[in-house]
Amino acid sequence: MxxxxxxxxxxxxxxxxxxxxxxxxxxxxxxxNWLVGIVVRLLEDQGADAKHYRPFFEIRTADNQLLTYEGIYGTSMRRWKPGQKAVFEYLPGQYPAVKMLSYWGIFxxxxxxxxxxxxxxxxxxxxxxxxxxxxx
Structure with missing residues (x-):
């Protein structure tokens, strides 16, 4: 009991x-604030079985400040391509200031x-x- x-x-x-x-x-x-980020390059990590690719985003705020966001998880397939866009949530003064706006990314x-x-x-x-x- x-x-x-x-x-x-x-x-x-x-x-x-x-x-x-x-x-x-x-x-x-x-x-x-919702911002749009653009994939500028793919970061490569060597995993135990294969290479993993993570997106690296550049995001511009309304006051023209440049923010960057590295994808946390990589995949063995190139899911992202340079030039692709994604939506981010931006809260100035909080860590992390930028979060990718997706269901699992937020919740x-x-x-x-x-x-x-x-x-x-x-x-x-x-x-x-x-x-x-x-x-x-």
């Missing part, structure tokens, strides 16, 4: 953190936290709700 109490508490904490981070992401989308962390929290809460709540039926 102590284990399931601990699992429930961890689930509730992760739920609170996930909801708080979801609010932060929504605030970012409301208050940030991956709250989705992960909420998914783990839901699993933990369902398992612990199920134990407490059904434990009376299985007492020996």
């Amino acid at each position: 102590l284990l399931y109490s601990f699992v429930l508490i961890i689930g509730i904490i992760l739920l609170a953190l996930g909801l708080a981070d979801l609010q932060r992401c929504r605030r970012l989308l409301r208050q940030g 991956w962390w709250p989705v992960l936290l909420l998914a783990i929290a839901a699993d933990l809460i369902v398992v612990a709540a199920g134990y407490f709700l059904l434990s009376g039926y299985f007492q020996v």
Whole structure:
């Protein structure tokens, strides 16, 4: 029983953190500036099995400031080509100041936290709700 109490508490904490981070992401989308970035070159990384390619973007702000963004993940296929464009979210004074505007680029962390929290809460709540039926 102590284990399931601990699992429930961890689930509730992760739920609170996930909801708080979801609010932060929504605030970012409301208050940030959307900018267009252009791939200027592909960065090559030698992986264990093959080369991986990551895009390197240049982004101009409204006040003509040049920002750069390196793709975090590489792929063995050249998914990006020089000259291709992507939309970014820009919030001056915050780190990182530029985020690629995509579902997983913005919401991956709250989705992960909420998914783990839901699993933990369902398992612990199920134990407490059904434990009376299985007492020996």
